[in-house]
Amino acid sequence: xxxxxxxxxxxxxxxxxxxxxxxxxxxxxxxxxxxxxxxxxxxxxxxxxxxxxxxxxxxxxxxxxxxxxxxxxxxxxxxxxxxxxxxxxxxxxxxxxxxxxxxxxxxxxxxxxxxxxxxxxxxxxxxxxxxxxxxxxxxxxxxxxxxxxxxxxxxxxxxxxxxxxxxxxxxxxxxxxxxxxxxxxxx
Numbered sequence: 001x002x003x004x005x006x007x008x009x010x011x012x013x014x015x016x017x018x019x020x021x022x023x024x025x026x027x028x029x030x031x032x033x034x035x036x037x038x039x040x041x042x043x044x045x046x047x048x049x050x051x052x053x054x055x056x057x058x059x060x061x062x063x064x065x066x067x068x069x070x071x072x073x074x075x076x077x078x079x080x081x082x083x084x085x086x087x088x089x090x091x092x093x094x095x096x097x098x099x100x101x102x103x104x105x106x107x108x109x110x111x112x113x114x115x116x117x118x119x120x121x122x123x124x125x126x127x128x129x130x131x132x133x134x135x136x137x138x139x140x141x142x143x144x145x146x147x148x149x150x151x152x153x154x155x156x157x158x159x160x161x162x163x164x165x166x167x168x169x170x171x172x173x174x175x176x177x178x179x180x181x182x183x184x185x186x187x
Contacts, residue, residue, distance in 0.1 A: 120161055
């Protein structure tokens with residue numbers, strides 16, 4: 001597999017090995033030992049699947065306390081996946097990174113604890129998989145505005161996205177109390 005660092009410390013793009021022939025392909029989507037040897041030593045406790053239609057935007061979500069790291073990939077379709085650094089004291093606080101993840105390119109993205117995460121669907125439909133390092137807790141989940149002008153994410157959408165009620169009512173980053181954000185720890 002090939003793991004590529006991104007401009008945001010801790011956010012990784014991963015190209016798993018693919019073994020194909022005339023029958024199709026085989027991909028190992030997670031192997032704790034192999035990923036740990038490459039520097040991604042995460043303890044995943046929960047797997048999630050999300051099915052969405054074109055124009056749906058989910059996010060930007062994060063949990064604190066008990067933040068989640070996420071290893072994500074599109075199993076079917078294509079999404080634009082985004083991580084936003086919301087770690088107090090981080091040199092890249094408020095910056096974002098995005099990548100197209102698709103069933104065709106097989107890319108995975110690792111979004112560590114301390115980042116808000118979201119994606120928009122670019123294909124007709126998408127089946128999106130998450131491996132999470134912490135259990136989901138709706139009492140500690142927060143939504144950051146997808147269109148926060150101080151962050152300036154360039155979503156590749158032709159029209160306004162379809163959002164959940166919690167995402168419609170999401171806050172700007174500057175409006176979050178400091179105690180809801182994680183603290184940056186240099187490595």
